Amino acid sequence: MQRLPAFAAPAALLAVLLAATPARAAVPEPAVDAAARSVNAQVVAWRRDFHQHPELSNREFRTSQKVAEHLKSLGLEVRTGIAHTGVVAILRGGRPGPTIALRADMDALPVTEQVDLPFKSVATAEYRGEKVGVMHACGHDAHTAILMGVAEALVSLRKDLPGTVLFVFQPAEEGAPDGERGGASLMLEEGLFEIAKPEAVFGLHVGSALNAGTIGYRSGPFMAASDRYSINVQGRQSHGAWPWKGVDPIVVSSQIVLGMQTIVSRQLDITRYPAVLSVGAIKGGIRNNIIPDKVEMVGTFRTFDPAVRQQIIERMTRTAEDIAHASGATAKVEIADDNNPVVVNDPALTQRMLPTLERVAGAGRVVEMPYVTGAEDFAFYGQNVPALFFFVGVTPAGVDPAQAPSNHSPLFYLDESGLDLGVRALLGVAVDYLQGTPR
Numbered sequence: 001m002q003r004l005p006a007f008a009a010p011a012a013l014l015a016v017l018l019a020a021t022p023a024r025a026a027v028p029e030p031a032v033d034a035a036a037r038s039v040n041a042q043v044v045a046w047r048r049d050f051h052q053h054p055e056l057s058n059r060e061f062r063t064s065q066k067v068a069e070h071l072k073s074l075g076l077e078v079r080t081g082i083a084h085t086g087v088v089a090i091l092r093g094g095r096p097g098p099t100i101a102l103r104a105d106m107d108a109l110p111v112t113e114q115v116d117l118p119f120k121s122v123a124t125a126e127y128r129g130e131k132v133g134v135m136h137a138c139g140h141d142a143h144t145a146i147l148m149g150v151a152e153a154l155v156s157l158r159k160d161l162p163g164t165v166l167f168v169f170q171p172a173e174e175g176a177p178d179g180e181r182g183g184a185s186l187m188l189e190e191g192l193f194e195i196a197k198p199e200a201v202f203g204l205h206v207g208s209a210l211n212a213g214t215i216g217y218r219s220g221p222f223m224a225a226s227d228r229y230s231i232n233v234q235g236r237q238s239h240g241a242w243p244w245k246g247v248d249p250i251v252v253s254s255q256i257v258l259g260m261q262t263i264v265s266r267q268l269d270i271t272r273y274p275a276v277l278s279v280g281a282i283k284g285g286i287r288n289n290i291i292p293d294k295v296e297m298v299g300t301f302r303t304f305d306p307a308v309r310q311q312i313i314e315r316m317t318r319t320a321e322d323i324a325h326a327s328g329a330t331a332k333v334e335i336a337d338d339n340n341p342v343v344v345n346d347p348a349l350t351q352r353m354l355p356t357l358e359r360v361a362g363a364g365r366v367v368e369m370p371y372v373t374g375a376e377d378f379a380f381y382g383q384n385v386p387a388l389f390f391f392v393g394v395t396p397a398g399v400d401p402a403q404a405p406s407n408h409s410p411l412f413y414l415d416e417s418g419l420d421l422g423v424r425a426l427l428g429v430a431v432d433y434l435q436g437t438p439r
């Protein structure tokens with residue numbers, strides 16, 4: 001070790017001391033905690049109201065109106081109608097500082113609620129030509145209410161708050177209806193980050209996989225990229241009694257389904273990144289004694305790395321085409337162009353905000369999660385700016401999260417204490433980032 005000259009020691013010591021002293025917070029922690037507490041009851045009430053009045057993707061008319069009314073009542077600059085029903089508001093703090101974005105999604109799912117609550121949803125809507133029940137089975141009602149509460153809390157701290165906050169209330173996270181576009185990618189295309197360019201974006205999701213009181217995160221790739229695909233197998237129709245007079249696309253499709261099972265299990269290095277390849281539907285034929293001329297399969301695959309995604313596309317195409325070719329049929333593989341990218345948590349940002357999450361949740365209550373094979377269109381924001389996305393547990397204490405009905409289940413249940421933690425987490429992350437603490 002190199003010895004410092006004697007005169008340098010005090011200066012070096014001073015530098016160490018200065019670095020260890022956090023920047024003096026303009027908004028002290030007790031004020032932040034008090035602001036969170038003051039919106040708590042309202043957040044619960046808003047969430048129950050949204051829960052009772054869920055709306056499908058790109059149809060969040062009532063929800064976005066309630067959101068916009070609230071944001072206007074806070075005196076914020078509000079824009080509506082972005083990506084159909086999106087609402088964006090800007091809060092300018094009383095002091096100079098960075099710009100951040102906080103995002104919530106607003107849409108519900110075509111699921112008929114089976115949870116017995118006083119504010120249970122009995123809403124219905126038309127979806128793909130059918131009448132369906134509508135339910136906030138993914139908990140986006142909670143996200144919307146939490147961000148409304150965070151907006152109110154930040155407005156109450158505005159005078160001493162450095163920087164600017166862009167509140168993003170996003171429609172259609174679950175996917176736009178057939179033939180429509182929507183969600184995060186459309187908000188970005190319509191100029192979301194031209195309203196104010198954030199240097200970091202934050203979002204959360206309530207989840208059944210964690211008990212209430214717990215926050216889950218993962219640095220780097222976190223939630224999967226999701227792709228839809230279709231495979232059309234073309235054979236030649238014949239009588240079921242004389243299969244040799246045709247080319248049977250049902251047998252070929254069966255072989256393709258089995259052949260594709262070896263892509264993840266035999267052909268990918270799953271020690272680096274996991275992957276999932278599923279067939280969700282097979283359609284072909286009409287009658288017991290007619291071999292049809294074609295079969296259509298559709299499915300999804302989930303990846304955590306662009307190179308693995310490309311490998312799956314190439315291997316799936318090769319497998320389907322070559323198996324079909326071996327039987328004298330043809331197979332056409334198509335990958336839909338509406339894929340969700342990987343949700344990547346910026347490692348430096350994640351590291352920086354962890355102490356905040358640990359402070360609001362309490363010691364030992366912030367857990368590193370495994371890869372999540374579900375997808376989130378929050379990923380698109382992360383492609384533009386460093387992002388942090390985390391889960392807030394909502395499975396009641398004493399219930400095993402592995403046994404709890406998952407998000408999207410008609411039995412999905414949210415312990416409302418998760419709302420309070422969600423507010424404190426998002427608010428804490430926002431305030432700490434803006435004023436440069438912790439470092």
Ligand SMILES: [Zn+2]
Nearest residue numbers: 138174407408
């Ligand atoms: Zn969902």
Ligand SMILES: [Zn+2]
Nearest residue numbers: 138140173205
């Ligand atoms: Zn969701």
